Amino acid sequence: MAGPLILIADDDDRLCQVIADYLQGEGFVPIQAHTGTEALALWEAPRPDLLVLDWMMPGRSGVDVLREVRRRHDTPIIMLTARDDEADKLLGLELGADDYLTKPFSMRELAARIRAVLGRTRSGPAEPEVIQYGDLMIDLAAHSVYRNGEELSLTPTEFKLLAVRARNPNRVYSRLQLMEAAIGDYYEGYERTVDSHISHLRRKLGDGGLIQTVKGVGYKLVPPKG
Missing domain, CATH: 1.10.10.10 (Winged helix-like DNA-binding domain superfamily/Winged helix DNA-binding domain)
Structure with a gap:
């Protein structure tokens, strides 16, 4: 049975591939985008279970993608940022990101964050209440x-x-x-x-x-x- 579909969006091709290889080894199914426009197209179909979204990308930025996705859906999103600026992180959270990571980060921590976000957004069937x-x-x-x-x-x-x-x-x-x-x-x-x-x-x-x-x-x- 295939694991959760994870869309990785980052203009750094090498980093994207490293993340994809690691997540695949952890049981996820990764797909890649290198621009905000590509990320939105892949978000539309095949709708991923979670987005790992870089803050800065050519054309439409990660923030633009975050705003557009949140305007239409609650797909879980983890933002990646190269700037260790609390104001940026809080802005991402206020716009609807579920979590953030500052570069450089460990692949192990990213996988753990993905599991944590999916765990709290994919709760099992609840009794009607x-x-x-x-x-x-x-x-x-x-x-x-x-x-x-x-x-x-x-x-x-x-x-x-x-x-x-x-x-x-x-x-x-x-x-x-x-x-x-x-x-x-x-x-x-x-x-x-x-x-x-x-x-x-x-x-x-x-x-x-x-x-x-x-x-x-x-x-x-x-x-x-x-």
């Missing part, structure tokens, strides 16, 4: 969120973060607890990215105080009135 908070409805089985009857477009990580708190809305979760419950395996720097995901989630929800910050502790979800 819908949580209703006033005008906010969270369908845990269908991985869908609606507000005032309108479906919201959340990334897999954003949905996981919301779902974790929705099960125990008044419980205060620390960043570490949210990271472990929603994101899974620990990697250095993940804890700081929770704030970025929360900020993005708040904007999509039109928050209005739904997600409250408990100073010095973490976050909690407060059901809307009505």
Whole structure:
């Protein structure tokens, strides 16, 4: 049985091949693109299970590809960047990336990151469960969120973060607890990215105080009135 289909998009042909060879040895099925335009074409068909997307590429950049994919789908995306700039990393996460790696990186860590992202976005069949908070409805089985009857477009990580708190809305979760419950395996720097995901989630929800910050502790979800 074939493993997950992974699209590797990077203008460095040699690096692409090295990644592809390693991932193939780890049981994945890699395909390659060397421009943003090629990456979008291969994302359309055959729709991969995950994208490994370089930040800088000729023509359409990785950020352009990220925006376009997120506008239309929740395909998991890991961004690669040569710049160790926290602002760049946070921008990628805010635009909907599920994770990032700074070059140079180890192939072993990349494979582990891919497994972690796929693990949290490919959860097994869930029992039908819908949580209703006033005008906010969270369908845990269908991985869908609606507000005032309108479906919201959340990334897999954003949905996981919301779902974790929705099960125990008044419980205060620390960043570490949210990271472990929603994101899974620990990697250095993940804890700081929770704030970025929360900020993005708040904007999509039109928050209005739904997600409250408990100073010095973490976050909690407060059901809307009505």
